[in-house]
Amino acid sequence: MxxxxxxxxxxxxxxxxxxxxxxxxxxxxxxxxxxxxxxxxxxxxxxxxxxxxxxxxxxxxxxxxxxxxxxxxxxxxxxxxxxxxxxxxVGDVSAEDMAKDLAVRLATPVPPTPIPTPSITLGTPTPTGTPDATPTATATATAAPKPTIDEKQVAxxxxxxxxxxxxxxxxxxxxxxxxxxxxxxVKRYTDEAPKTALQWEVQVAILPSVERAEQLRAIVQRPGVDFARVASAAATDPSNGQLAWVLADLQEPEVRDALSKLKAGEISATIKSGTRYKVYRLSQIEQNRTVDEEQRDNAATERLTKWYExxxxxxxxxxxxxxxxxxxxxxxxxxxxxxxxxxxxxx
Structure with a gap:
C-alpha cells in the first residue's frame, strides 16, 4: 500500500x-x-x-x-x-469465541456453490371424469448455501x-x-443508546483566542448578520458555521451549561474548550428528537471512552x-x- x-x-x-x-x-x-x-x-x-x-x-x-x-x-x-x-x-472470552472471531478477521470466505434453479414438479393429475380434476403443483428449492471458512488459511x-x-x-x-x-x-453501549433525546441544532465558531472569539460574538449579535458567513470567514475549523443537530448529553459540561440557558436564535457567551474558544448560535431545540445511527455510534464511543478513562x-x-x-x-x-x-x- x-x-x-x-x-x-x-x-x-x-x-x-x-x-x-x-x-x-x-x-x-x-x-x-x-x-x-x-x-x-x-x-x-x-x-x-x-x-x-x-x-x-x-x-x-x-x-x-x-x-x-x-x-x-x-x-x-x-x-x-x-x-x-x-x-x-460483557463476560469473558472462550476459546470458541476466539476461533469464530479469527475466522472472520483472518479468513477469506470460500465462495458458495451457486444456487440451483428451483425445480417445479407437477403432481399426478386426478383422473379425467372426477369433478375436481385439478393438477397440484409442488415446488422444491435448495436453500442458499453459506460461505465456508478455510480453516487452513486462517491458521x-x-x-x-x-x-x-x-x-x-x-x-x-x-x-x-x-x-x-x-x-x-461497543455493541452494548450502542444497544443502550437512547432512541430519542434532547437535541440542539447549532452553529459554532471555533477560534484560537478569547479576543477573536469576543470580536466575532459582537459582530454576530448585530441584527441581520449571517452567523455562518462570519464564522466561516474566521474559520480555524472546517465545521465553523455549519448547522448540525447535537445530542445535549454528549456535549462538554461547559457547552451543555451554556446552551441550556439559551432560547432559539440566541448567541452563547464565549466558551473555553481546551486551548480554543467557541461561540454558539442555537437555532432549534427538540426535547425528543430521534437519535440517528451516527449519533448512536457517537454516544457509544463516548461511553466507551468514559469507561476506559x-x-x-x-x-x-x-x-x-x-x-x-x-x-x-x-x-x-x-x-x-x-x-x-x-x-x-x-x-
Whole structure:
C-alpha cells in the first residue's frame, strides 16, 4: 500500500538518524518497561506489538517515527485494561469465541456453490371424469448455501503474522481477546443508546483566542448578520458555521451549561474548550428528537471512552521508557521490518 510505504520511509529515515543511541541505550529485553494492572510488558513485547501495528494495523499506526513506541504503549495499555476490566460487564472470552472471531478477521470466505434453479414438479393429475380434476403443483428449492471458512488459511495467516511481527502465540491471543471484548462493549453501549433525546441544532465558531472569539460574538449579535458567513470567514475549523443537530448529553459540561440557558436564535457567551474558544448560535431545540445511527455510534464511543478513562484510574499504570530506550527499540523494529517487508528504493 502507498500509505504503508510512505509510513515506512518516514520511520526508517528517522531511525537511521538515531542508530548512534543503540549501544549506549541497550536494556535487557526481558526487563519490564510497562506495567498495566496485573500485566507486564518487556522491550521485546513492545517491539513485537509495534511491528504488528506497522504490518497489520496501518490504520492506527503513527506516521512519525517518534510516535511509534508511545503508540504501542497506549495500545498495550488499552488492551490490558480491556482484558482485566471488561469481562465484568460483557463476560469473558472462550476459546470458541476466539476461533469464530479469527475466522472472520483472518479468513477469506470460500465462495458458495451457486444456487440451483428451483425445480417445479407437477403432481399426478386426478383422473379425467372426477369433478375436481385439478393438477397440484409442488415446488422444491435448495436453500442458499453459506460461505465456508478455510480453516487452513486462517491458521496459515495467523502463523504468518506471528512470524513477521515476532508476537508470541500468547500475545496474539491476548490481542484477539481484547478486540472481542471491545467489540462487545461497543455493541452494548450502542444497544443502550437512547432512541430519542434532547437535541440542539447549532452553529459554532471555533477560534484560537478569547479576543477573536469576543470580536466575532459582537459582530454576530448585530441584527441581520449571517452567523455562518462570519464564522466561516474566521474559520480555524472546517465545521465553523455549519448547522448540525447535537445530542445535549454528549456535549462538554461547559457547552451543555451554556446552551441550556439559551432560547432559539440566541448567541452563547464565549466558551473555553481546551486551548480554543467557541461561540454558539442555537437555532432549534427538540426535547425528543430521534437519535440517528451516527449519533448512536457517537454516544457509544463516548461511553466507551468514559469507561476506559474510569477503569484506567482503577489500575496501576507504570511506564519506564526514556528517550534512549525508545530509540533503541525503534532501531530493532526498523531492522525487523526490513527483513520481512523491504522498503522499495528508487533506482
Amino acid at each position: 502507498i500509505v504503508l510505504a510512505s509510513t515506512v520511509v518516514l520511520v526508517v529515515a528517522a531511525l537511521v538518524a538515531i542508530v548512534g543511541y543503540y549501544l549506549g541505550a541497550y536494556r535487557p529485553a526481558h526487563q519490564s518497561l510497562l506495567t498495566a494492572g496485573t500485566e507486564r510488558f518487556t522491550a521485546s513485547d513492545i517491539e513485537a506489538r509495534t511491528l504488528y501495528l506497522l504490518l497489520f494495523q496501518q490504520s492506527i499506526a503513527p506516521r512519525e517515527a517518534t510516535e511509534l513506541i508511545p503508540k504501542a504503549l497506549d495500545v498495550l495499555e488499552h488492551e490490558a485494561i480491556l482484558r482485566q476490566r471488561a469481562p465484568a460487564l 496459515s495467516t495467523q502463523q504468518e503474522r506471528l512470524q513477521k511481527s515476532g508476537l508470541s502465540k500468547a500475545a496474539f491471543d491476548a490481542l484477539t481477546r481484547a478486540q472481542i471484548l471491545e467489540d462487545r462493549l 474510569d477503569e484506567r484510574k482503577a489500575l496501576t499504570i507504570e511506564r519506564d521508557v526514556v528517550a534512549s530506550r525508545d530509540a533503541a527499540m525503534r532501531v530493532n523494529i526498523s531492522r525487523a521490518y526490513e527483513k520481512v517487508q523491504p522498503v522499495k528504493r528508487a533506482p
